[in-house]
Amino acid sequence: MTRYTATAIVLHWLVAALIIATFALGLTMVDIPGLTPTKLKYFSWHKWLGVTVLGLACLRLLWRKTQGVPPYPDSMQAWQQNAAHALHILLYILIFAVPLSGYFYSLASGVPVVYLGIIPLPVLIAPNPELKTLLKLVHYTLNMSMLACVCVHVLAALKHHFIDRDGILKRMLP
Template sequence: MMTRHSDSYRTPARLFHWLIAVAVLLMIPAGLIMTQKGIARPLQDALFLFHKNMGVILIPLILLRLIYRLRHPAPPLPSSIPAWQRSAASVSHWLLYLLLIVMPISGFIRVRAGGFPIELLDRLGVGPWLAKSDALADAAKGLHYAAGMALIALLALHIGAALQHGLIRRDGVWTRIWPPLRPRS
């Protein structure tokens, strides 16, 4: 079923969604692989470089997305969706936003309080902003790990639900956020 324009996310919301989704879906495996024991040093260095720097680039992008979202409520879901699924969608989307804030900020604190570089910010002459503190770095590391695992679990549900809507139920939920491939009627 095709959705009407008013039932779909606007273009900026779709762009934000897919830009951040692709980045996060690369950040997660990079984070998991670079922390493995016995990984080759050059690969580990390259993954850390990518993960830290892509992570800080994501911070302003995520904040802009959140501001945009607060100013533009989600379009109404098709009436065929039961109430409990509407609530589940809303709760899980706000949890995803929360984790999208917690992840890069805890990563930033873990790295800076640990006294490590973030090459992009260092090149731009941005100071470390945080004094070195092993206790703070450890706490941020624990939070980054726990929030990362929660994000992976929630994304499995999120992507599973999206595929179910798109491939099985074909109820228009998928096309609400998928970039329009043909002009809308």
């Protein structure tokens, strides 16, 4: 196998696009002053996107575990392979941790999550003002960590494509 499967490629780019949209929407909604209908609508959309990312991340991880991944090129140094592997692990952790922290932040705030306005997700914790404050910080910190990791991931992919010309990026392109 020299490339990712078509399913892996679709899941990668779909999750990436949804993460970018969720992040942008999150930044937009928190800058809206007061509690307006628009802000409430954006919060709902943000949660729905987060739940969708979480569901697709589960599918993506399952696909990766059952289908495997293409090996790195022999020209790639061992330290780069180890760094890439570590970054992928960290990205997967964050892809799960960010929406889960948002989910628990919403619950601690006393606001249940109703996916697409139709499917109520389980309320696993009671409203808790102290936990709400902590989870808000956790959710923000995890988001900023993901942003940093995504930037490193993209820069590394571009370096491999334009400088090393080793085909790493082409393995994930449609």
